[in-house]
Amino acid sequence: MKLIKHYFPDLNPLQIKRFEQLGDFYKEWNSKINVISRKDIDHLYLHHILHSLSIGKVIKFKPYTQVIDIGTGGGFPGIPLAILFPYVRFTLVDRIGKKIKVVNEAIQYLELNNTRAFKQRAQDVEDNYYDFLISRAVTDLSILKKWGKHIISKDFYNPLPNGILVLKGGDLSQEITKTKGKVREFPISTYFEEDWFKEKYVLHTSV
Numbered sequence: 001m002k003l004i005k006h007y008f009p010d011l012n013p014l015q016i017k018r019f020e021q022l023g024d025f026y027k028e029w030n031s032k033i034n035v036i037s038r039k040d041i042d043h044l045y046l047h048h049i050l051h052s053l054s055i056g057k058v059i060k061f062k063p064y065t066q067v068i069d070i071g072t073g074g075g076f077p078g079i080p081l082a083i084l085f086p087y088v089r090f091t092l093v094d095r096i097g098k099k100i101k102v103v104n105e106a107i108q109y110l111e112l113n114n115t116r117a118f119k120q121r122a123q124d125v126e127d128n129y130y131d132f133l134i135s136r137a138v139t140d141l142s143i144l145k146k147w148g149k150h151i152i153s154k155d156f157y158n159p160l161p162n163g164i165l166v167l168k169g170g171d172l173s174q175e176i177t178k179t180k181g182k183v184r185e186f187p188i189s190t191y192f193e194e195d196w197f198k199e200k201y202v203l204h205t206s207v
Contacts, residue, residue, distance in 0.1 A: 003050050007057075007192060008084070018083045018110050022049060025109055026074070029102050035074030046196060051167060052077030055134060056084045057191040058202045059160050063087035068130045070122045070147065071095075071138035075103040077167060078134065082115040092117040093125060122147045129153050133207075136167040141203060142179045148207045163206035169199055181205055 004019050005011065011019070023044060030041050040047055055077055061067065065088045069078030072092040082090045092115065094100050103117040122138075125147070133148040144164050156162040168175070176183045186202040 001045060003045055003192075003194075004053070007050065008053065011084075015083055015086075018112075019049065019080075021110060022079070022083075022106075025106055029074075029105065033098050033102055035099055035102050046194060048076050049080045050192060051188070051197075051200070052080040052136070053084060054167065054186075054188045054191055054197075054200075054202055055165050056081060057188075058165065058186045058204065059158060061085045061088045061132075062158050064089065065132065065158060066130045066153075067091070067132045067134055068093065068125065068127075068151065070125075070133055070135045070144065072103060072117070073099050073136075075106050075117075077136050078115070079103070079106055079110075079112070081134070082112050083110070086114055088114060090115045091127075091130070093120040093122065095119065095121045125151050127151055131156060131158060131162045133164045134166065135164070137169070138166075140179075141166060141168075141175055141183065141205065145179065145181070145205065145207055152207045160204055161206045163204060166203050168201050168203055171199075172201065172203070176203070179205060181207075 030036050067090050069092040072078050072094045078090050078092040097119045100117050100119045107115050128151050130151050148164050152162050184204045188197040188200045
């Protein structure tokens with residue numbers, strides 16, 4: 001939790017409370033449903049919460065922006081970002097029902113009125129009013145672009161054009177090369193100094 005306060009010093013008391021609650025929530029639920037690797041739960045704040053929040057360093061979403069988190073798993077990156085941006089609307093989807101159960105429990109526990117979650121395959125999303133599709137290493141960027149093509153609105157008013165923001169790591173040269181259109185790389189190590197973030201990136205591309 002100290003890491004969150006260090007890198008996001010302007011959090012209000014309610015946001016701090018919610019981030020603090022995340023630790024106990026995920027530890028309790030992970031003992032019932034394995035939404036985070038058991039060996040990784042002790043690194044929840046670094047590997048999952050802060051990692052998710054790196055998107056919030058790349059872009060400050062304007063109020064009422066519509067964001068969809070594809071393949072959210074246990075709620076990452078959507079839940080931490082929903083706490084960080086309380087006036088942004090988040091929709092979290094995953095094809096695995098037990099994971100969405102945990103996400104909905106988190107939404108209710110944290111009283112996140114700006115967030116909803118559904119069991120749904122990415123290919124079946126039909127709404128076409130989202131400004132951004134976010135994801136964390138679910139699939140190749142080129143596939144995410146295909147999924148996002150029909151659900152991302154063309155009108156934009158955020159600092160970055162509407163499109164895809166994805167968390168990735170390692171050598172991304174081949175993946176970027178086969179993705180049509182311009183892809184911007186934002187090294188997370190620019191924002192967070194911990195060694196774990198070396199060779200981790202936020203990628204942005206329009207659709």
